[in-house]
Amino acid sequence: MGIVRSFKILVVDDYELFRRFVCSVLQRRDDFQVVQASDGAEAVQKAKELLPDLILLDIGLPSLNGIEVARRLDHGSRILFLSQESSPDVVREALSLAAGYVHKPRAQSDLMPAIEAVLAGRRFTSSSLGVSEGVSSQASHGHEILFSSDDEPVLLDGLTRFTAKPQ
Numbered sequence: 001m002g003i004v005r006s007f008k009i010l011v012v013d014d015y016e017l018f019r020r021f022v023c024s025v026l027q028r029r030d031d032f033q034v035v036q037a038s039d040g041a042e043a044v045q046k047a048k049e050l051l052p053d054l055i056l057l058d059i060g061l062p063s064l065n066g067i068e069v070a071r072r073l074d075h076g077s078r079i080l081f082l083s084q085e086s087s088p089d090v091v092r093e094a095l096s097l098a099a100g101y102v103h104k105p106r107a108q109s110d111l112m113p114a115i116e117a118v119l120a121g122r123r124f125t126s127s128s129l130g131v132s133e134g135v136s137s138q139a140s141h142g143h144e145i146l147f148s149s150d151d152e153p154v155l156l157d158g159l160t161r162f163t164a165k166p167q
Helices: 016-026 040-050 066-072 088-095 104-119 152-164
Strands: 007-012 032-037 054-057 078-083 100-103
Touching: 007 016, 007 040, 016 032, 016 104, 032 040, 040 054, 040 066, 054 066, 054 104, 066 078, 066 088, 078 088, 078 104, 088 100, 100 104
Parallel strands: 007 032, 007 054, 054 078, 078 100
Antiparallel strands: none
């Protein structure tokens, strides 16, 4: 029997329903230890204390935006942006600081393939972003997120409203 590698993942998003959705998906994996933060300052503090293997980081955060958070971290955690932002300039800047970028409207199909790619040392960008400067998309993996929580209607309604908001 081999030793199973466990990954510590810090999920940073100020939108509680979306953060709960992401955490509920990740907590289904026995090899993921999930920690949460709701703003940029808390993210920097927890990242420095806990030294997570992966940080799932939104860009639009209170106190410090996600790009500033990424600039302040230098301990070796892999960063995967998970954001509604789709401006090519912002996405390129984020990718200069991170291993990947998942566009929130594609989270259901892209989240797990992106996490697996980044933890394996590869880069990932949601294909819907149209940014391809040396960044390969791994979206061809067929992962699907299934809900089993009692919060399913609340999570789905909140996620739908969140991804439908105009930018």
